[in-house]
Amino acid sequence: MLRTSPNPQLNADGALQHLLTLEGMPAEIIERILDTAVPFVSIAERDVKKVPLLRGKTVFNLFFENSTRTRTTFEIAAKRLSADVINLNVGVSSTNKGETLLDTIDNLVAMNADMFVVRHAQSGAPHLIAQHLSERQRDHIHVINAGDGRHAHPTQGLLDLFTIRHYKHEFSKLTVAVVGDVLHSRVARSLIHGLRTMGVPEVRAIGPQTLLPTAVEKLGVRVFHDMRIGLAGCDVIVMLRLQSERMKGSLLPSAGEFFKHYGLTADKLALAKPDAIVMHPGPMNRGVEIDSAVADGKHSVILPQVTFGIAVRMAVMSMLAGG
Amino acid sequence: MTNATPTKTTEGLPEALPEAEQALAALLDKMRGSVAMDAKLIGIYSGGAWLAERLAALLPGEHPVGFIDVSFYRDDYGQKGLRAKVATTTLPFEVEGSRIVLIDDVLYTGRSVRAAINEIFDYGRPEKIELAVLVDRGGRELPIEATYVGARVTVARELSVVLNRDGDRFELSVEPVTGEPRA
Numbered sequence: 347m348l349r350t351s352p353n354p355q356l357n358a359d360g361a362l363q364h365l366l367t368l369e370g371m372p373a374e375i376i377e378r379i380l381d382t383a384v385p386f387v388s389i390a391e392r393d394v395k396k397v398p399l400l401r402g403k404t405v406f407n408l409f410f411e412n413s414t415r416t417r418t419t420f421e422i423a424a425k426r427l428s429a430d431v432i433n434l435n436v437g438v439s440s441t442n443k444g445e446t447l448l449d450t451i452d453n454l455v456a457m458n459a460d461m462f463v464v465r466h467a468q469s470g471a472p473h474l475i476a477q478h479l480s481e482r483q484r485d486h487i488h489v490i491n492a493g494d495g496r497h498a499h500p501t502q503g504l505l506d507l508f509t510i511r512h513y514k515h516e517f518s519k520l521t522v523a524v525v526g527d528v529l530h531s532r533v534a535r536s537l538i539h540g541l542r543t544m545g546v547p548e549v550r551a552i553g554p555q556t557l558l559p560t561a562v563e564k565l566g567v568r569v570f571h572d573m574r575i576g577l578a579g580c581d582v583i584v585m586l587r588l589q590s591e592r593m594k595g596s597l598l599p600s601a602g603e604f605f606k607h608y609g610l611t612a613d614k615l616a617l618a619k620p621d622a623i624v625m626h627p628g629p630m631n632r633g634v635e636i637d638s639a640v641a642d643g644k645h646s647v648i649l650p651q652v653t654f655g656i657a658v659r660m661a662v663m664s665m666l667a668g669g
Numbered sequence: 670m671t672n673a674t675p676t677k678t679t680e681g682l683p684e685a686l687p688e689a690e691q692a693l694a695a696l697l698d699k700m701r702g703s704v705a706m707d708a709k710l711i712g713i714y715s716g717g718a719w720l721a722e723r724l725a726a727l728l729p730g731e732h733p734v735g736f737i738d739v740s741f742y743r744d745d746y747g748q749k750g751l752r753a754k755v756a757t758t759t760l761p762f763e764v765e766g767s768r769i770v771l772i773d774d775v776l777y778t779g780r781s782v783r784a785a786i787n788e789i790f791d792y793g794r795p796e797k798i799e800l801a802v803l804v805d806r807g808g809r810e811l812p813i814e815a816t817y818v819g820a821r822v823t824v825a826r827e828l829s830v831v832l833n834r835d836g837d838r839f840e841l842s843v844e845p846v847t848g849e850p851r852a
Contacts, residue, residue, distance in 0.1 A: 361750070378753060385738060385757040394791035397741035399751075664741075668750025 354476055357485070362665050364476045364489040367498040368539040376543060380508050383654070383661035389426060390656065399664045400429035403460040407433045408450075409492070410466040415628060416492050416502075419652070420463045423659035429461075447471065448478050455479075461488045461667060469495030488666040490659075496532055501662060502627055503536030505655040507544060509647055510582055512654065513623050517541070521548040521579055523618075524567075526586035526608055526635050527557045533627045534586055542566045552576035553608060556597040573608050580618040585610050585626045588635045601634045611637045615645060623647045687820035689832065689839035692803050693720075696819030697727055700801060703817070705768045706730030708799075713785050714738045714756045716774030716832035719839070720803055724772065735760035737771075742784035758788065765793030770816075774832035776802040779813035804841065806830055 353370055357363040362375060389395055405424040409417050417433060424431045436450060445453075451462070464472045472491035479487050493499040507517075514520055522541055528534045528551050541549050542565065551562050552570045562569060570576030577583065588604060598604055610624065624636075624645045632638045641648060710732050712721025718736045725732040738756040740746075771785055782800060789795060799816040806824050824830055828843040 381753075382751060382755055385741070385755045388757050388759075389741075392792060396791070398787075399741055399746055664746075664751055668746050669748040 354473065354480070362662075363485070364472070364491075365500050365662050365666065366472050366476060366489065366491045368500045368503045368536045368543065369498065371500075371539075371543065373543050373545070376504070376507065376540060379504055379658065379661050379665065380511060382665060383504075383508055383657040386426075386657035386660040386664075387654065389660075390653065396426050396428055398428045400424065400427035400460075400667055403427075403429045403667055404458060405429045405431050405461045405463060405663070406454050406459050407431060407463045407492075408436055408454075408465070409434070410436045410447075410464070410468075410471070411493070413465055413493065415652075416465065419655050420490075420492060420501075420659055423656050423663060424461075424463075426656070427660055427663055429663070447474065451475055451478060452482075455482075455484060455487065459487060461490065461663065463490045463492050464494070465492040466494050469497035471495075490662060490666070493532055496530055496535070498536045499532040500536050501655070501659050502533045503540045504662070505651060505658040506533075506537045506584065506625060506627070507540045508654045508658050509625060509651050510541075510623075512650075513647060514581055517544040517546045520546050520581045521550065522546055522582040522584065523550040523552055523570075523576055523580045524584045524586065525552040525573065525576070525610065527588050528553055528562060528586065529557045529559050530589060531586050534584075537584060538565050538567060550576050550580070554598070554604075573614060574617055577614055577617045580622055583610065583615070583618055583622055583624050585624065585630075585636050587627060587629065588631055590631075601631075605634055605637075609633070609635055609637060610640050612639055612643070615640055615643075625651055628652070686822060686824075686830065686841045686843065687804065689803065689841045692819035692841075693723065693839060696801060696803060696817055697724070699817045699819075700724070700728060700770075704728060704730075704770055704799070704801075707732075708768045708770050709733050709735065709762050709764075711735045711737050711760065711769055711771050711785070711789065713771070713773045713781055716803075717772045719832065719834055720774055720801075721772040723839075724770075724801070733762045735762060737785050737788055739781055739784035739788060742788045744780055744784065760789075760792055763793065764789060764795055767793075767795050768797045768799075769795045770799045770801050772801050774803050775830045776800075776805045776813075776815050776818075777808050777830075779809045779811035782813050783811055803832065803839075804830055 355364050355366050407417055407420055421431050471494050472489050476489045491498055491500055524534050538549055549567045550570055551558055551567045552573050622645055626648045630636055630641055710721040710725050712718035721734050725734045737758045740752055740755040801817040802815045803819040805818045805821045827846055829846050831842050831844050833840045
């Protein structure tokens with residue numbers, strides 16, 4: 347929807363203008379983001395956890411949908427780049443007074459915004475903002491999608507790719523399983539696009555029929571309904587959060603039933619490769635999609651994912667804001 | 670100074686660049702006896718990093734080596750953005766209270782050195798920072814001078830002086846200026 351050019355994320359020179367989705371993102375750009383994130387990881391280990399790259403820039407965190415964790419990691423990333431960060435919980439302010447999304451944007455542009463980090467329940471909202479800025483010739487202002495509807499969550503996909511590359515070094519020989527509620531997960535969608543683009547030969551989607559998108563094979567994914575078969579030989583296991591509201595409908599019988607079939611336990615994990623890593627985008631439902639012993643166990647890289655997420659977001663912001 | 674690297678003729682270009690190994694020997698001469706025996710060496714990526722490693726092996730005393738990539742501190746980020754490959758700054762020692770020799774292959778505008786000094790201070794307050802360079806080509810845009818210089822050259826603005834490594838040996842060459850930030 348709302349596309350003016352084949353890839354509105356890239357400018358005329360092929361450089362990153364906005365980060366909206368990993369779908370169609372060239373492998374070279376993904377690789378450059380991952381490479382750029384590496385030196386940012388060590389900045390967090392210094393006494394002064396700040397570099398002056400975005401000094402004087404103003405970043406607006408526009409969260410039309412709540413997410414403490416994602417908003418916090420974007421805020422930390424921007425602050426470690428020396429930007430000024432303004433957090434707007436738009437869900438509880440102007441939209442309640444009837445202001446439209448684009449009026450909100452125009453007002454913030456009038457306050458000399460340099461970057462918008464946008465989360466919205468509506469798929470395509472960040473695209474709409476990017477297109478609007480382009481129509482107003484505000485090409486110096488950049489948009490980062492921090493999650494839109496069921497569509498995309500590209501920085502989560504990138505931090506997942508960064509984590510996988512950190513532990514597994516290269517993508518070209520891996521088997522990666524994405525387990526659980528793939529249907530409603532923008533995290534899964536972004537990650538699957540990224541994994542395919544980076545040349546992962548086997549991506550598996552594991553879940554009940556009701557929680558897998560009908561055309562998921564078209565993304566180049568192998569589907570498994572039996573988790574024990576699907577996990578065999580996996581290098582990477584990505585557990586998805588089961589959103590509790592899914593249980594209220596007819597998609598699932600109960601959390602206990604889900605855990606029995608699709609919860610990651612030590613005995614199911616033992617079917618994957620001995621050096622498999624376990625990932626989760628958070629927040630976790632312990633005892634629903636993942637057992638506590640696994641979440642806290644030696645295969646788990648769930649907390650390093652959070653740390654790497656800040657470095658990846660710093661990389662994206664500094665690639666966008668540079669001249 | 671006889672081992673000339675062939676270059677395209679440009680108005681005002683020197684007949685020859687200094688031979689890199691001779692410049693290194695001259696630099697070592699100046700540093701010996703003057704650099705503190707426990708001074709820590711910080712090389713600026715990538716040429717300065719190679720130079721720091723060789724100097725650490727050749728200088729008397731014990732000299733821990735660190736490396737710095739000044740990309741996050743450059744003043745031309747707003748015009749040029751980030752370079753494609755940013756290396757990780759690694760200072761595996763305490764900066765606070767240390768005597769440091771900052772090392773670069775070519776000193777030109779002084780902007781890399783300014784950026785490097787700023788970055789070092791984000792690790793701590795050193796007692797002293799000196800600057801050692803293989804080649805000083807003039808053209809300063811900031812009030813920065815090297816403590817130790819291997820050789821001085823004059824090179825046309827449209828050319829950059831580049832340090833290359835052939836096994837253990839250094840060689841200098843000139844190349845047309847690219848879009849990459851200048852030293």
